[in-house]
Each structure stands twice: as structure tokens, then as C-alpha cells.
Amino acid sequence: MAILVTGGAGYIGSHTVIELDKAGFDVVIVDNFSNSSPEVLNRLKTITGKDFPLYEGDILDRDFLVSVFEKENIDSVIHFAGFKAVGESVEKPLEYYHNNITGTLVLLDVMRQFNVKDIVFSSSATVYGMNNVVPFKEEMPTSATNPYGYTKVMLEQILNDVAFSDSDWSVTNLRYFNPIGAHESGLIGEAPNGIPNNLSPYITQVAVGKLEKLHIFGNDYDTPDGTCIRDFIHVNDLAAGHSAALNYLFNNENLGFDAINLGSEKGYSVLEILSNFEKAVGKEIPYVIDGRRAGDIAVCYADASKAKKLLNWEAKYTIEDMCRDSWNWQKKNPNGFKD
Numbered sequence: 001m002a003i004l005v006t007g008g009a010g011y012i013g014s015h016t017v018i019e020l021d022k023a024g025f026d027v028v029i030v031d032n033f034s035n036s037s038p039e040v041l042n043r044l045k046t047i048t049g050k051d052f053p054l055y056e057g058d059i060l061d062r063d064f065l066v067s068v069f070e071k072e073n074i075d076s077v078i079h080f081a082g083f084k085a086v087g088e089s090v091e092k093p094l095e096y097y098h099n100n101i102t103g104t105l106v107l108l109d110v111m112r113q114f115n116v117k118d119i120v121f122s123s124s125a126t127v128y129g130m131n132n133v134v135p136f137k138e139e140m141p142t143s144a145t146n147p148y149g150y151t152k153v154m155l156e157q158i159l160n161d162v163a164f165s166d167s168d169w170s171v172t173n174l175r176y177f178n179p180i181g182a183h184e185s186g187l188i189g190e191a192p193n194g195i196p197n198n199l200s201p202y203i204t205q206v207a208v209g210k211l212e213k214l215h216i217f218g219n220d221y222d223t224p225d226g227t228c229i230r231d232f233i234h235v236n237d238l239a240a241g242h243s244a245a246l247n248y249l250f251n252n253e254n255l256g257f258d259a260i261n262l263g264s265e266k267g268y269s270v271l272e273i274l275s276n277f278e279k280a281v282g283k284e285i286p287y288v289i290d291g292r293r294a295g296d297i298a299v300c301y302a303d304a305s306k307a308k309k310l311l312n313w314e315a316k317y318t319i320e321d322m323c324r325d326s327w328n329w330q331k332k333n334p335n336g337f338k339d
């Protein structure tokens with residue numbers, strides 16, 4: 001019995017593979033390396049001592065997925081594969097809708113064909129949109145402001161409808177808040193292509209000398225220091241959330257659709273994160289204040305009580321741990337997996 005991990009070579013997927021292995025699950029990875037490197041598999045082997053079965057291919061390719069299900073005894077699926085860059089999704093909506101939505105439809109259809117009806121899906125806090133009040137709770141209305149966000153809102157609806165149509169399905173829909181950090185070995189971590197969109201890799205690339213200075217998008221928000229507040233969560237905590245979600249799926253039957261937040265419940269401002277990174281790095285990190293970025297909300301943090309209740313999971317890592325581990329990864333791999 002194995003867990004199929006789509007997108008298992010990616011940032012969150014690779015950390016989850018380690019966690020699943022530690023928890024005793026057999027893992028099969030599918031990835032097309034559109035946003036990751038085959039080198040990840042070597043690093044996973046160094047960390048775990050294992051060669052995980054890797055099928056290089058696209059989840060849009062039905063025949064490819066069928067061949068994986070024919071060869072492996074898949075019991076359930078953790079579905080990370082998808083595109084995730086908000087800005088790029090505005091420029092390339094068709095590519096985003098096709099990869100994220102069609103890709104998931106093909107995967108669900110093949111799962112149904114093989115009678116595999118347990119899935120853990122990577123959703124996002126982005127589905128809370130612009131109009132909810134923190135802390136975000138699962139029952140709040142969902143919405144989006146960009147094609148990437150809409151793919152998550154739509155996929156949640158699709159998964160909900162699938163679970164409603166056939167009670168054999170169990171869907172654990174995890175809404176991640178802001179994942180940062182890296183495995184403590186410094187062998188795997190977040191390796192964005194080109195200039196990072198997200199705060200943490202941008203800061204560490206300034207610290208390592210690849211970028212000149214951080215641009216802070218707005219200091220006129222209604223927050224104590226004027227910069228936005230986010231719920232940062234260590235990627236290892238997220239990984240542990242997936243293994244908890246699998247246990248939940250295995251110990252209960254016919255769960256239907258459950259949306260569950262994975263967040264730390266703590267909000268840190270952009271300036272607070274910067275100052276924590278300065279401590280981790282041991283030097284000042286230059287920055288300028290720019291105008292607001294379109295689509296940003298002032299404050300975002302989770303109510304994670306549902307995860308605690310259903311999954312017996314809560315975030316353990318501190319913001320100091322997150323900044324230390326992100327920096328450890330960046331300084332050992334200034335060019336990501338190209339080093």
C-alpha cells in the first residue's frame with residue numbers, strides 16, 4: 001500500500017515525503033519537474049537513505065497516470081502538483097486553469113477508475129479572499145482575486161461535489177497559510193525560478209547577496225507597524241499535517257469533504273519577519289518601502305482549532321526556527337538545486 005504524492009519533488013511535497021517516510025508510509029512520487037529539479041531525489045536519498053519510486057510525467061496525461069496506478073498499489077493520494085505563482089497566473093490564466101483544474105480532474109478520474117477515493121488536497125489561505133475577518137475559520141465564505149486563487153476556490157468546489165456524489169470519497173482539503181523554512185539538513189528547501197515573489201526567499205536572496213534590497217510593499221496598512229501581517233508556518237509543520245491527515249483518512253471512513261486550516265495562529269508583520277531574519281543571518285538586511293502590492297490583504301492568520309481537534313495536529317516551530325532554517329538552506333544553496 002503506497003501513498004501517491006503528486007508534485008513530490010516540489011517545496012512542500014519533498015518535505016512531506018520525508019515526514020511520510022518517517023511515519024512509516026510507502027511513497028510513490030509523480031512530478032514533471034516543471035517547477036522543481038530531479039536533484040531533489042538525490043537529496044531525499046541522502047536524508048532518508050531511500051530511493052523513492054519516481055515517475056516523471058504530467059498529471060494532465062491520463063495514460064501516464066493510468067500506467068502509474070497499474071504498476072503501484074496506490075492506497076491514497078496527496079495532491080500537490082500545480083502552478084502557484086499569483087502574478088504569473090494573471091498573465092497566463094489559461095495555463096493555470098488547465099494545469100491546476102484539468103490536471104486535478106484527470107487525477108480524480110483515474111483515482112475513481114482504480115477505486116482509490118482518499119485524497120489530501122493542497123488548498124490555500126488565499127481562498128479566504130479580501131472580505132473575511134481574522135482569525136480565518138473554515139466555515140467562512142471563500143473567494144479569490146486572481147486566477148491562481150480561483151483555481152483553489154473552484155477545486156474546493158469540485159472536490160466537495162465529488163465527495164457529495166459518492167460517499168466512498170474522503171477529501172481532506174488542507175488550507176495552508178504562509179509556508180517558510182526548510183529541512184534542518186539544508187539539503188532541500190524552496191528554490192523559486194527567477195526573482196522570488198514571496199517574502200522569505202526574497203529576504204534570504206538579499207542576505208546572500210543575490211538581490212540588492214528588499215522592497216516592502218506598503219507600510220500604511222492598519223496594523224501596528226503599518227506592514228502586512230501573515231501567519232508563517234514551518235514547512236516541516238505542514239509536512240507533519242499531511243501525515244496527520246492521512247492517519248485521519250485511514251482511521252475514519254466516508255468522511256466526505258473537510259476543509260482544514262494549517263497555520264500557526266500567530267501573525268507576524270513583514271518588518272517583524274525581516275528583523276527575525278536579521279538575527280538569523282547576523283547582519284542588517286537592506287530594504288526600501290514601496291507602494292502596496294495589488295491584491296494583498298492587511299492581516300491574515302488562521303484559527304487552527306479544527307486541525308487540532310480532527311487531526312491532533314498543531315504547529316510547533318517558532319519564527320526563529322523558520323528564519324534559521326530558511327537561511328541555512330539559502331546560504332548552503334545560493335543557487336537552489338543548481339549548486
Ligand code: NAD
Binds near residue numbers: 009012035036125178
Ligand atoms: P512547488 O511548485 O514547489 O511544487 C509543485 C510541484 O508540482 C513541482 O515539483 C512541479 O514540478 C509539479 N507539477 C506542477 N504541475 C505538474 C503537472 N501538471 N504534472 C506533474 N507535476 C507537476 O509548489 P509548493 O510550494 O510545494 O506547493 C505545493 C502545492 O501547495 C501547490 O498546489 C500550491 O498551490 C499549494 N500551496 C502552496 C503555498 C506556498 O506558499 N508554497 C501556499 C498555499 C498552497
Ligand code: UFG
Binds near residue numbers: 177200
Ligand atoms: N512582501 C513584500 N515584499 C516582497 C514580497 C512580499 O513586502 O518582496 C509582502 C507582501 O506584500 C505580503 C507579505 O510580504 O504582505 C507576504 O507576501 P508573500 O508573497 O510571501 O505571501 P502572500 O501572503 O501574498 O501569499 C502566499 C502565497 C499564496 C498563498 C498565501 C496563503 O504566495 O500563494 O500565501 O497561503 F495563497
